[in-house]
Amino acid sequence: MASDIETRLKTLMLRGLGGDAAAHAELLGALTVYLRSFFARKMGRSAADLEDLVQESLLAVHLKRDTWDASQPFTAWAFAIARYKLIDWFRRNRIRRTEPIDDASDLFASEDSTELSARQDLGKLMGHLPPKQRALLEDVKLAGLSHAEAARKAGMTEGAVKVSIHRSLQVLMKRVRDEN
């Protein structure tokens, strides 16, 4: 039921916006499944870039969270982002397609969770970050350090660590877009 999906995702989004990291992770996980299916249908199931576009969309959903207005449907917002990234992909690959007027139900139609490996390795793109920022990202991502532990290790405040990670993600998003 479309409205069930909207209710579930909207609740997760609101909790994530309030700082609930687990809700935010659950939201992104749910979106991943819809995105994979949507892009597979639009790009061709075996498209090499499929997982890249999924990751690019997740980064965009995360970094542009503050553009969602709670008085509007969440599914419409998420669909607009997915569609924007898809059209960008068509343009970059010079595929001429007149996009049919879809709506959000096209994205939230089915759940296909087969993950292909990403062609463009986000991990490799992290190598472009300055060493200090990269080290922080590695600590938090790979070693699973908390912000406080990573801050102690790097000799920074916890707040500075959070800002650094957020900035690194923004740089990554730009890099992903430019590389693709």
Next chain:
Amino acid sequence: MKTDELIALLARDAGPVKRGAIPRSLAALAFGGALVALVIMVPWIGFRPDFPAALADPTFWMKMAYTFGICAAGFLLAERLARPGATGRAGWLLLAACALAIGALAAGQLAMTPAAEIDVAVMGGSWDACPWYILALALPGLAAILWAMRRFAPTRATLAGAAAGLLAGGGAATVYGLHCDENAAPFVAVWYSLGIALTVATGAIAGSRLLRW
């Protein structure tokens, strides 16, 4: 990096988000842009010679109301177009209302103008300078608003740029009304609107190039 790892990483960055950033930034930058326009205008072309006596003239307020209405319509449109998938009719309705109002006023005035004076009513004395002054005064505000738009997520770049132009242009035209001593509604309907339209076009072109994310 596998997608699961990316999600875990993004969840670590999931601090609480301050709400209302978009309208606040747009309002602040539009106001700041108008302030800069004023600061540029005063030494450059100055206040109108009959200022502040002009404040008692209803046509002064007619101009202010029109240009401010355009500015407000631009604000409503830009605020929506900064967001993916947002719909909103308020901006379009206000824009249409402003256009209809000034059009009706201009037509009404022309109907009461003797044929020999129609030329003056429409062209005034500064028709060739007015639109360009408005565009020039709008540019700092337009640049600031476009720069802010880049941090948002406009999915229709050209339209978002045009809305930025409407917002900045309306603000600049309002400031310009402090200098310009033309009072005829036909003049305002044509030449002020042209200045705003030039700003909208500039914003649209700049938006189509700059507003990528």
